[in-house]
Structure formats: C-alpha cells, structure tokens
Amino acid sequence: MNFEEKVIKTQPIYRGAILNLDLEDVLLPNGKTAKREIIHHHGAVAVMPIDQDGKMIFVRQWRAPMQKETLEIPAGKIDLGEKDPHKVALRELNEETGLYTDQLQHVTDFYSTPGFADEFLHLYYSDQLQKVTHKRSLDPDEFLNVSHLTFAEANDAKQAGLICDAKTIMALYYWEILRLKGAVRLD
Structure with a gap:
C-alpha cells in the first residue's frame, strides 16, 4: 500500500522567529481528506x-x-x-x-x-x-x-x-x- 498523502492546500497560520505553523488539507491514500497541523523548523x-x-x-x-x-x-x-x-x-x-x-x-x-x-x-x-x-x-x-x-x-x-x-x-x-x-x- 502507498501511504503517501498529497497536499491539496496549505494555509499559513503563524510565522515566527523559530518556527512556522501551517494548516494543510491532504488527500489520504483511501481518497478521503484530512487536516494536518505542521510545524516547520x-x-x-x-x-x-x-x-x-x-x-x-x-x-x-x-x-x-x-x-x-x-x-x-x-x-x-x-x-x-x-x-x-x-x-x-x-x-x-x-x-x-x-x-x-x-x-x-x-x-x-x-x-x-x-x-x-x-x-x-x-x-x-x-x-x-x-x-x-x-x-x-x-x-x-x-x-x-x-x-x-x-x-x-x-x-x-x-x-x-x-x-x-x-x-x-x-x-x-x-x-x-x-x-x-x-x-x-x-x-
């Protein structure tokens, strides 16, 4: 099974000195969608x-x-x-x-x-x-x-x-x- 999630949309939530926070909408391997809160560092x-x-x-x-x-x-x-x-x-x-x-x-x-x-x-x-x-x-x-x-x-x-x-x-x-x-x- 392929577990890869495809990012559909990224919404920047916060931009800071040490990290950024994005809210992502992703397409799951089963065809459904989900939200991911991602911290970038x-x-x-x-x-x-x-x-x-x-x-x-x-x-x-x-x-x-x-x-x-x-x-x-x-x-x-x-x-x-x-x-x-x-x-x-x-x-x-x-x-x-x-x-x-x-x-x-x-x-x-x-x-x-x-x-x-x-x-x-x-x-x-x-x-x-x-x-x-x-x-x-x-x-x-x-x-x-x-x-x-x-x-x-x-x-x-x-x-x-x-x-x-x-x-x-x-x-x-x-x-x-x-x-x-x-x-x-x-x-």
Whole structure:
C-alpha cells in the first residue's frame, strides 16, 4: 500500500522567529481528506560532552511548554541560512558550556517529533574538551546552569523526570552503549 498523502492546500497560520505553523488539507491514500497541523523548523543540533572525569555535561534550564526545569545536553537551533550543523554544534557547546573540541564526532540525525513537526536534529559527541578563551554570550532570553553528572546520576535524573526530552534520553542510551563497549571511562 502507498501511504503517501498529497497536499491539496496549505494555509499559513503563524510565522515566527523559530518556527512556522501551517494548516494543510491532504488527500489520504483511501481518497478521503484530512487536516494536518505542521510545524516547520530550521533544525537543531545537540552535543554529548564528556569531561575528563568521565561525566556528561548537562544544562539546567526552564522549559516554558512543560512549565518546569529540565536537564538537557547542550543544544540549539540552526539559524536560517546556516548550512553546517557541525559549526552550529561547536557554537552551542561554546555558548552553553564555555568549552571547545576539535574532536567532535557525528552520532546520528533524527526527526524530533515527526507526527507534527519537521525539526531535524543532528547529534554529536566529544570526550576531548577544552575551555575556550572567548566564551560566547548566552542568548538574551536564555538562562541556564551547567551540571556534570556521572552515568548513575544522569539515570537518577531521568527516573526523577528531570531528564525528559528525546535528544537527551537518546544521548543517555548512546552513552550506555559506549560504556558497554568500553569506549568511555566508567564512573
């Protein structure tokens, strides 16, 4: 069976700084029509930084949609016109943690929530970190604290609901794989 839906009509609902929202009328494979609310996003990057003590670095920040603080790996959006997610990852690592690496390894790419958004996220890893000489400022509306957690502490934070976003949970699973392979230091 062909599952493709054909867009019949697109109605722009909202145009914003980080996303656009469209209401689409689509023709379904069975010939009927349906409506789709689609969020368009420029994409994002995330970095799994492991410090010299074998701890992963997280940022604690307020997340308005959930009305709570979270612990997440450093991440940020790809701005309109930016073409190289690797450079964006280095920028975000600098901005959020004050660190740099020349050993940034690509882990994977994925859609964060394909049921209603086209945000495409690039995940990177590094355990070769150094302090930057010139730290970038946080965005004017960005407030965060940096935390270094052991694998056990990070899993406890996940169990407590403090780590609750897909990219960071994926990072924890990748960290576990690296640990099982003996590719990273155990706590």
